[in-house]
Amino acid sequence: MAHPAPHPAILCSFADADSIVESLAAFVVQAQKESIDKKGRFTVALSGGSLPKMLRGLIGNPAVKWDKWHVFYVDERVVPLDHPDSNHFSCTNHLFSKVAIPQNQIHALDTTLLDDLEELADAYEKELIREFAQKDAARFPVFDLVLLGMGPDGHTASLFPGHDLLAEDDRWIAFLDDSPKPPPKRITFTFPVLNHAARVVFVAAGKEKVDTLRQVLDDPEAGLPASRVRPVFPGQLYWFVDDAASAAVQYPRTPFKL
Numbered sequence: 081m082a083h084p085a086p087h088p089a090i091l092c093s094f095a096d097a098d099s100i101v102e103s104l105a106a107f108v109v110q111a112q113k114e115s116i117d118k119k120g121r122f123t124v125a126l127s128g129g130s131l132p133k134m135l136r137g138l139i140g141n142p143a144v145k146w147d148k149w150h151v152f153y154v155d156e157r158v159v160p161l162d163h164p165d166s167n168h169f170s171c172t173n174h175l176f177s178k179v180a181i182p183q184n185q186i187h188a189l190d191t192t193l194l195d196d197l198e199e200l201a202d203a204y205e206k207e208l209i210r211e212f213a214q215k216d217a218a219r220f221p222v223f224d225l226v227l228l229g230m231g232p233d234g235h236t237a238s239l240f241p242g243h244d245l246l247a248e249d250d251r252w253i254a255f256l257d258d259s260p261k262p263p264p265k266r267i268t269f270t271f272p273v274l275n276h277a278a279r280v281v282f283v284a285a286g287k288e289k290v291d292t293l294r295q296v297l298d299d300p301e302a303g304l305p306a307s308r309v310r311p312v313f314p315g316q317l318y319w320f321v322d323d324a325a326s327a328a329v330q331y332p333r334t335p336f337k338l
């Protein structure tokens with residue numbers, strides 16, 4: 081049976097990075113509500129980089145039901161969890177240390193395996209299987225929400241331009257030891273995992289991303305990693321960007337509404 085075509089991406093552009101924060105929080109709360117109403121829990125995957133700070137609109141927000149959140153990392157740098165390069169460290173610093181989320185619902189790396197990348201990736205994949213496999217018959221996990229960033233080179237998660245991992249279509253979690261952006265050792269969700277989510281939101285701000293964002297949205301055939309994120313139907317892709325990042329984009333903007 082032919083699958084319906086993916087929904088077109090929805091591009092929302094805001095005056096500046098600060099103006100993204102409130103709408104992003106409202107969007108996350110709405111996604112959380114729909115997920116909890118349907119299944120009593122909210123599965124979310126977070127990125128590192130600039131993303132954790134952009135989630136500050138959730139702090140102190142009484143509509144956020146932290147006890148229902150089950151959090152995974154889209155990618156992680158292979159460093160101790162208290163290392164400044166760790167995405168878990170960054171999310172903890174900017175978000176989790178300020179809210180009442182149960183620690184056992186935040187799925188961080190198994191730090192006993194930092195010396196063995198393959199084992200580390202396998203262990204994280206098993207963690208995902210424990211969360212999803214019994215509940216969904218799906219071949220890949222279906223996250224309620226995946227929040228992504230995009231580097232100025234067009235990478236997302238730890239999927240970098242020209243890297244062999246762009247072709248990975250079987251594993252849920254892959255590893256690399258040659259990331260062009262330090263640190264070199266990382267694990268990452270693969271495209272099939274990103275593309276099976278119910279909702280994927282890219283958050284990107286700043287003029288250093290203007291050329292890349294134009295290429296990703298107006299010339300997806302060029303194949304930058306970020307343009308390979310195309311959730312399968314009925315998943316929906318959103319871009320929350322600022323006007324500096326979207327200044328050169330022709331792709332139509334949609335005013336933000338819930």
Ligand SMILES: O=C1O[C@H](COP(=O)(O)O)[C@@H](O)[C@H](O)[C@H]1O
Pocket residue numbers: 126127128129130131154155156157167228229230231232235236237238261
């Ligand atoms: O290395 C990484 O970079 C990307 C993009 O980071 P940003 O600072 O440009 O937003 C990030 O999404 C990813 O999680 C991280 O490991």
